[in-house]
Amino acid sequence: MAVTFNLNGKSTTVDVAADTPLLWILRDTLNYKGTKFGCGVGQCGACTVHVNGAAIRSCQRLASTLDGVDVKTVEGLSTDGTHALQQAWEELDVPQCGYCQAGQLMSAAALLERNANPTDRDIDNAMNGNICRCATYIRIRAGIKRAAEIKRGTVTPSNPGGRPEDTSDGSPRRLLEPSR
Amino acid sequence: MTTTIRPTKKKGLHRRDFFRVSALAGGGMLIATYIPELEGKLSGLSGRARADFMPNAFIKITPEGVITIVSKNPEIGQGIKTHLPMIIADELDVDWKDVHIEQADFNPEAYGSQGAGGSTATPINWTPLRQAGAVGRAMMITAAAQTWSVPEPECTTGHGAVMHASSNRRMTYGQLANKAATLTGPAANTVKLKDPKDYHIIGTRVPGVDNHKIVTGQPLFGIDFTMPGMLCAVIEKCAVFGGKVVSANLDEIKREPGVKHAFVIEPGPVARDGLLSSVAILADTWWQANSARKKLKVQWDEGPMVTHSSAGYEAKSVELSQQPAQRNLRKDGDFEAALAGASNKVEAAYFYPFLSHAPLEPQNTTALFKDGKVELWSATQQPNGGRGLVTRTLGIENSDVTIHIMRAGGGFGRRLTNDYMVEAAAIAKMVPGTPVKLIWTREDDIQHDFYRPAGWHYFSGGVDAAGKVVAWRDHFVSFGEGNGFSNSASIGATEFPARFIRNYMLDASVMPSDVPMGAMRAPGSNGIAFAVQGYIDELAHAAGKDPVQFRRDLLSQWQADPPAPAAEGGRGGRGGGRGGGPQFDAARMRGVLDLAAEKANWGKTTLPQGTGMGVAFHFSHRGHFAEVVQATVTKAGTVTVDKVWMAGDIGSQIVNLSHAENQAQGGVIEGVSHALGQEITIDKGRVVQTNFNNYPLLRMRQSFPVETHFLKTDNDPTGLGEPMLPPVIPALCNAIHAATGKRVRTLPLSKNDLKWG
Incomplete structure (x- = not known):
C-alpha cells in the first residue's frame, strides 16, 4: 500500500506491505539508519521516534496507521547536532x-x-x-x-571537559570527527 | 608487534566509498555528511608530487598537515577508538583537535593484534603505541634538524610542529612531511618516551570520537551498513542446541512477497561455535524476509540435548556435591583437621545461573562472495577468529577474506564468537555476486548465545576463637568433561582466597552439556566473586567481625608464595591471564578496600532498618577493585540500590578520564542488572527466555549513583573493561544481609524471598 506521511517536515510516500513497521520503513525503505532495531517487541526503546509529537516505539507502529502523521526521527532533531x-x-x-x-x-x-x-x-x-x-x-x-x-538559556553550552580549546581563529570547531 | 610495516593496499572499493554509494542510493540525504572536508582536500591534490609521512601503520601526516591516526581495535563501547589514538597522539605531540581518527580494517600484519576482549588493549598497547607516536615525533625532529642544519637535541616539539628556540624557527609536521617521509625511523624501543607529567592528552577527559555521528543518527554500526543490490537475510536454527533440519517448506516460502531465495544450510566443520544446520531466507527487505520466516515450517531432528534442562543440571550438581570431588585443583595444609578444630563452622551452597550477553545491536554481518573471495562488514570482537572460522567453513584461504571492522552496538564478550559472521559468509556463498546482510532477531540472540555458564560452589570452612579463618573448602561444580572445563566455566588454582588460608582446598566436579558457553564480561569472575565474597561475609558474621575489618585481616593473616606466571590457570583472563601482568597483590587490594570503605563512610553511618551496606573485593583482568553497596529492602522484599562506591587500582595512569568513569559506572550497574532478575533457563534442550520482557535488563528507574575512585599506584596501566563488575554483585548481596538478615546464595535476587519484619 502507498502511505504518505511527513518525515522530519518533508512529505514522504512509500509503497510497502500494510503490516510493515515504521522502523523498517525508515531503515530499509528510506535509508534513515539513525533509528535502531533492538528487540522488535516494544521492550527496549532503541527504535523510539516521535509520531505527532509523542515518543513511540516505531517497531510497533505499522504502515497502515501512518497516513498523514508527522514523524520525527533522530535525524530530525537537527542534522548538525545543535539540538x-x-x-x-x-x-x-x-x-x-x-x-x-x-x-x-x-x-x-x-x-x-x-x-x-x-x-x-x-x-x-x-x-x-x-x-x-x-x-x-x-x-x-x-x-x-x-x-x-x-x-x-540559563547556561550556554561549553566545550566538554578536557576537550582542547577552540581553534586559533576563535570559531568553534568540530574537534573529533573521524576522517571517513 | 612491529611498528614499521605499512598497511597493505586495500583491494576494490574502500568502505568509505560504499557508504557514499549507499547514501546516493538512499536518495541523497546523507551525501553531505559522508563526504568530509578532508576528502575534498585530498582529492584536489591528485597528480601533484607529494609524499605522506607514514612512520608506521598508525600515523599518516600529509604535506597539507592532515594528521590521521588509525585505531586498530574493534570499538564495542569500551571507548577504544578514542583511547588508543590518544596514546599515539600524545607521544606524537600533536593537538587532539587536529587529529582525524580512522577505524582500521582487519589487517594483523600491519597492526598486530586486533581484538576486544580480556581488558587487554591497554596492557598490550600502552608501550608499543606510545613508541609508535614517539617514533613519528623523533623523525619530525630529525627532518627539522636536517633542514635547519642544527643539532637534534636543540629542537623541541609542540602542537604538531618542531621548534628551534635559539634561531626562533618553527615548521609544522605538515611542512616536514615530505622530508620526514624520506627518512628511516629509529627502532621503536630506542625512542625516548614522555615523562607522564608532560602528557597533554593522556589523563584528560576526551569525548568519544563517534559521539557526533551517534547523536545525529548517522550510519555507523554494522547493522547500518548497506550496499546497492543488497538482499536482507534471516536465519532459523533449531531451538534445541545441536538440532538439525530434516525438511522445510522452502517452495512455499519462496512465493512470499519480496523473497528471492530460501535454502537449507548444512552444518560446517566447526561444531557449536561454527555454522549450524539452519534455514536461510533472503528478501529485498529485512521485514519481508522476517515475515516469510513466520510462515516457515521446519521439521527438526532435535538430537540428544532435548533431555537437558536447568532443573536436571541442578539435580546433578547436588548429586556431585555429595560425592567425592572428581579432582582437586589445590590443597594447602590439612583442611579436615583444621575444620575439626574450628570454633565456628559454616556450610553454604551458592548458585549462579546461565546469562545471556544481549548486546543491544542484534547480531548481523554483511557479506559479498565473489570470485572465490569473501568481503565482510561485521561488528566483531575477534576478527581473527572470524577469519579462521570463515576460511575453514568456506574452504578458502586467509588472503581470500577481507573483514571491515564495524562499530558494535555492545560486545560484552558475545562478539568474541563469530557464528553470525560465518553464517553471513555461507549465505553469501550461495548467491555469488550479491551482497547479503544477515540480521538476527532479538529472540535469535537470546536463544542462540554462548551463555555465561551457570555454576555451583559448595563451601565448608571455619573460624577459630579469635575470628581467624582456619579452614576453607570450595567444591566447585561446573560444566565440562574429564579434566576439561567448558568455555569460561573454569576456576583457577590461585583464585582468592587461595594463598591466604593455610588449610585450603579447591575441588572441582563437572557435568557434560552442549549448551553453548562463552566469555561474558569478566568471565568466571562474574560468578565466582559472588560466591567467594558472599561466603567470606558469612565467615565474618560467624566470627562476629566487621566485614571490612574481617577482609583486612584475611589479606594480612598469611600469604603463600605467588605462583610462577606460567602456572596461572583457567581461561577468561583472570589473574595474570592473557598478556601476563600482575597477580593478586594483597597490598593493592588493601588499598582499594580502605579507599572504598573511607568514601562510603563505612561503619560511621547509622542506617534505618531495611537499609544496609555491603562490601566485596575482587581481582580480575589485572585490576584490583573493592566496592561498597548501600541497598534498601522494603518489608515486601523489593530491593533498591541506593548508591555504590567503587575503588579501583589499574595502575599509574588512567588514559581517558571521561570514558573511564563512564565505563566504570556502566560496569557496576551491569553487575546489579545481572543480580536483580537475569537468568537463562534451559528446558527440553532449549532456552526458555525470548526477549527483554522475560530477560530483564536494568532500566532508568532502577539506576543509582556510582562514585568511582581510582587509586593510582606505581604499576603499569591495565584494562578497565571488566574488573569493576564482579565485586558489586556480592557487595549488593552482603548489603541485603545487613539490611534484612537474609543471606542471598542463589541468583538472581528475584528467586529469593526477601520479605522481612
Whole structure:
C-alpha cells in the first residue's frame, strides 16, 4: 500500500506491505539508519521516534496507521547536532556503544517538549522504556538536566571537559570527527 | 608487534566509498555528511608530487598537515577508538583537535593484534603505541634538524610542529612531511618516551570520537551498513542446541512477497561455535524476509540435548556435591583437621545461573562472495577468529577474506564468537555476486548465545576463637568433561582466597552439556566473586567481625608464595591471564578496600532498618577493585540500590578520564542488572527466555549513583573493561544481609524471598 506521511517536515510516500513497521520503513525503505532495531517487541526503546509529537516505539507502529502523521526521527532533531540534547550528549560524553542513544534522545526530547525542568522522577518515568545495555543511565540523566538548562538559556553550552580549546581563529570547531 | 610495516593496499572499493554509494542510493540525504572536508582536500591534490609521512601503520601526516591516526581495535563501547589514538597522539605531540581518527580494517600484519576482549588493549598497547607516536615525533625532529642544519637535541616539539628556540624557527609536521617521509625511523624501543607529567592528552577527559555521528543518527554500526543490490537475510536454527533440519517448506516460502531465495544450510566443520544446520531466507527487505520466516515450517531432528534442562543440571550438581570431588585443583595444609578444630563452622551452597550477553545491536554481518573471495562488514570482537572460522567453513584461504571492522552496538564478550559472521559468509556463498546482510532477531540472540555458564560452589570452612579463618573448602561444580572445563566455566588454582588460608582446598566436579558457553564480561569472575565474597561475609558474621575489618585481616593473616606466571590457570583472563601482568597483590587490594570503605563512610553511618551496606573485593583482568553497596529492602522484599562506591587500582595512569568513569559506572550497574532478575533457563534442550520482557535488563528507574575512585599506584596501566563488575554483585548481596538478615546464595535476587519484619 502507498502511505504518505511527513518525515522530519518533508512529505514522504512509500509503497510497502500494510503490516510493515515504521522502523523498517525508515531503515530499509528510506535509508534513515539513525533509528535502531533492538528487540522488535516494544521492550527496549532503541527504535523510539516521535509520531505527532509523542515518543513511540516505531517497531510497533505499522504502515497502515501512518497516513498523514508527522514523524520525527533522530535525524530530525537537527542534522548538525545543535539540538540542546545533542549538545548536552556530546558535552557530557554520554554514549558508550551508542546504539541505544538515538532512542534515548527521542524519549528525552519528548519529555523536554512538555516539561522544561524535569525532576529525577519525571526522568525515571519518561525514560524507563529505553534500555541502555552499557548502563549509561547516570550520564543520560545528567544529559537531560543539562539539555534542560541549555534549552532554558540559563547556561550556554561549553566545550566538554578536557576537550582542547577552540581553534586559533576563535570559531568553534568540530574537534573529533573521524576522517571517513 | 612491529611498528614499521605499512598497511597493505586495500583491494576494490574502500568502505568509505560504499557508504557514499549507499547514501546516493538512499536518495541523497546523507551525501553531505559522508563526504568530509578532508576528502575534498585530498582529492584536489591528485597528480601533484607529494609524499605522506607514514612512520608506521598508525600515523599518516600529509604535506597539507592532515594528521590521521588509525585505531586498530574493534570499538564495542569500551571507548577504544578514542583511547588508543590518544596514546599515539600524545607521544606524537600533536593537538587532539587536529587529529582525524580512522577505524582500521582487519589487517594483523600491519597492526598486530586486533581484538576486544580480556581488558587487554591497554596492557598490550600502552608501550608499543606510545613508541609508535614517539617514533613519528623523533623523525619530525630529525627532518627539522636536517633542514635547519642544527643539532637534534636543540629542537623541541609542540602542537604538531618542531621548534628551534635559539634561531626562533618553527615548521609544522605538515611542512616536514615530505622530508620526514624520506627518512628511516629509529627502532621503536630506542625512542625516548614522555615523562607522564608532560602528557597533554593522556589523563584528560576526551569525548568519544563517534559521539557526533551517534547523536545525529548517522550510519555507523554494522547493522547500518548497506550496499546497492543488497538482499536482507534471516536465519532459523533449531531451538534445541545441536538440532538439525530434516525438511522445510522452502517452495512455499519462496512465493512470499519480496523473497528471492530460501535454502537449507548444512552444518560446517566447526561444531557449536561454527555454522549450524539452519534455514536461510533472503528478501529485498529485512521485514519481508522476517515475515516469510513466520510462515516457515521446519521439521527438526532435535538430537540428544532435548533431555537437558536447568532443573536436571541442578539435580546433578547436588548429586556431585555429595560425592567425592572428581579432582582437586589445590590443597594447602590439612583442611579436615583444621575444620575439626574450628570454633565456628559454616556450610553454604551458592548458585549462579546461565546469562545471556544481549548486546543491544542484534547480531548481523554483511557479506559479498565473489570470485572465490569473501568481503565482510561485521561488528566483531575477534576478527581473527572470524577469519579462521570463515576460511575453514568456506574452504578458502586467509588472503581470500577481507573483514571491515564495524562499530558494535555492545560486545560484552558475545562478539568474541563469530557464528553470525560465518553464517553471513555461507549465505553469501550461495548467491555469488550479491551482497547479503544477515540480521538476527532479538529472540535469535537470546536463544542462540554462548551463555555465561551457570555454576555451583559448595563451601565448608571455619573460624577459630579469635575470628581467624582456619579452614576453607570450595567444591566447585561446573560444566565440562574429564579434566576439561567448558568455555569460561573454569576456576583457577590461585583464585582468592587461595594463598591466604593455610588449610585450603579447591575441588572441582563437572557435568557434560552442549549448551553453548562463552566469555561474558569478566568471565568466571562474574560468578565466582559472588560466591567467594558472599561466603567470606558469612565467615565474618560467624566470627562476629566487621566485614571490612574481617577482609583486612584475611589479606594480612598469611600469604603463600605467588605462583610462577606460567602456572596461572583457567581461561577468561583472570589473574595474570592473557598478556601476563600482575597477580593478586594483597597490598593493592588493601588499598582499594580502605579507599572504598573511607568514601562510603563505612561503619560511621547509622542506617534505618531495611537499609544496609555491603562490601566485596575482587581481582580480575589485572585490576584490583573493592566496592561498597548501600541497598534498601522494603518489608515486601523489593530491593533498591541506593548508591555504590567503587575503588579501583589499574595502575599509574588512567588514559581517558571521561570514558573511564563512564565505563566504570556502566560496569557496576551491569553487575546489579545481572543480580536483580537475569537468568537463562534451559528446558527440553532449549532456552526458555525470548526477549527483554522475560530477560530483564536494568532500566532508568532502577539506576543509582556510582562514585568511582581510582587509586593510582606505581604499576603499569591495565584494562578497565571488566574488573569493576564482579565485586558489586556480592557487595549488593552482603548489603541485603545487613539490611534484612537474609543471606542471598542463589541468583538472581528475584528467586529469593526477601520479605522481612
